[in-house]
Amino acid sequence: GNIRRFSTIATLYEQAVNNMISKLGRQKGNEWHVPIKQLLLNRALVYEVIHRFGFEEKQVDELYKLAASESGKFIISRRGDNRIIRHRHWFIIGAVKKLENAHFIIEEEDKVVEFSDGKLAIDQQAHAPATIPSSTNEAWVDGALIRFPLLLRRWKEGDYFYPLGMKKKKKIARFLIDRKLSKTEKENCWVVESNKKIIWVVGQRIDERFKITEKTKNVLRLQLAKG
Numbered sequence: 001g002n003i004r005r006f007s008t009i010a011t012l013y014e015q016a017v018n019n020m021i022s023k024l025g026r027q028k029g030n031e032w033h034v035p036i037k038q039l040l041l042n043r044a045l046v047y048e049v050i051h052r053f054g055f056e057e058k059q060v061d062e063l064y065k066l067a068a069s070e071s072g073k074f075i076i077s078r079r080g081d082n083r084i085i086r087h088r089h090w091f092i093i094g095a096v097k098k099l100e101n102a103h104f105i106i107e108e109e110d111k112v113v114e115f116s117d118g119k120l121a122i123d124q125q126a127h128a129p130a131t132i133p134s135s136t137n138e139a140w141v142d143g144a145l146i147r148f149p150l151l152l153r154r155w156k157e158g159d160y161f162y163p164l165g166m167k168k169k170k171k172i173a174r175f176l177i178d179r180k181l182s183k184t185e186k187e188n189c190w191v192v193e194s195n196k197k198i199i200w201v202v203g204q205r206i207d208e209r210f211k212i213t214e215k216t217k218n219v220l221r222l223q224l225a226k227g
Contacts, residue, residue, distance in 0.1 A: 017048045031094035036067050039091065053082040053093055072183050087182040094184065106150040115152060117188055118226040125219045128212045139200040141210040143218035147195040155191045161198040162208040172201060179204065192222060
């Protein structure tokens, strides 16, 4: 009888923990966002949460240390497949992504390019719209200044552009920090370049040098549809 009673208790415990975890965090895509303060109130709960993602008991202390460090720092599970990132008041738990260094060439005749983060529609128009949509998922640039083929790629250290509205160049690394993006959002950032110049930080901002002016004769529109 005792063994059955213990397995019932274990099942109840498991259900209670599952229940607490689902109330505590929120699922965002493939990531799990957990408020640091609430999680750290209970050491046993910390273990239960991280254990599910392949972290070991010894790593509970690492998590407490992580809570005291700055945004963007992270720890990786012993198996190496999951990580917990500190992002302001949250722990973000998710798989360690193997980033592919993909480059996509966009030729003048291409209408749509599919890549790992979604798809990009390319559209050339004879004149600019009366008002340019303010959506960050669209880029309207001066077609006369664009040289094909374009290149769609992940941003890398050392990349810079002239953010719309600015006369000075800015490193993309700095720009993304100023936008307060999380570590994963930063890693998943793409750029479009023309003739080695970045014309658009995809989903964020176009480059000042390529914006539409009253002299613009033809327009290139790039539109992002998320995967």
